[in-house]
Amino acid sequence: MKLPLPKIFHNMPTLPVLTNLSGLLPPSPHSVLFCLLLNRLLQNQHADFSPLQGKSLCLHSQDIKLSLFLGSNQKKLIPLGFRHDATLTISANLRDFIRLALRQEDPDTLFFSRRLSMEGDTELGLWFKNLLDTIDPSQLTALRSH
Template identity: 45%
Template sequence: MPKILKPSFSLLPFSAQKSALIPALSSVFREALEDGDFEFLQDKWLKISVTDLGLNWWLSYDHDRLIMASPDAAIQEDVSFSANGDDLILIAGRKQDPDTLFFQRRLKIEGDTELGLEVKNLIDAIDIDQLPSTVHNLVEFSANFIQNTQDCLKSAQQ
């Protein structure tokens, strides 16, 4: 799947990525944003890298909302999370534990360890059942599809 999607994403301008990502993340983390749970990210930058798609996003928190920096801004991140797209979807769909992927070296967390732990804990606290139905259904379908595909490939190799 990533090989098919990579050319499409590389052509997608930053403004389009930002227009899709910030509202989606704001929806997913609505309660956490309302409760001020992102204050630890104030004046700090989180870099998220989807390695197989060649995507990099720099996120922060300012004035009670998530913000995203352009790749041209040359932001120096305080912490970075990187993994392939399938693993990130499996994390979102609760099919894989981030700690397990971290110890398998499939999820890399680099930089400020304390900040990285706070981000991970915030992600772990998301109740997937509380997501808007379209987001919930898309994440659940994608995670199930990836998990089933991986299980079939493992069975075929044995």
């Protein structure tokens, strides 16, 4: 026999509402983890982080309403707290971000088909894209095996 739900649960948020709520959470834990991961992947690349110094980069996942905020010092990427005025915001759905990370999709391809958008400092976006492209595939493989 199926019991009726108590009244209090009748207005329980559906999944889209829950994902909207996650936009209110402090982004820092995600940003911290993301920075740790990227810094590890980039550690042998002799990367120049100066283009991001004093600026902020927001990666925004449109479907799950999650934003990561990154900055940099001279040596590495650093996580930033939420900010309205990121120097550059790159937006896409989570699935496409994952396809980018796995090197299954080219960002220009996503951009042409309007699945990825970029607002703000375009040059910073190019720098970031090219920074990620320096990561050797063997690094990604090593990471997977961990």
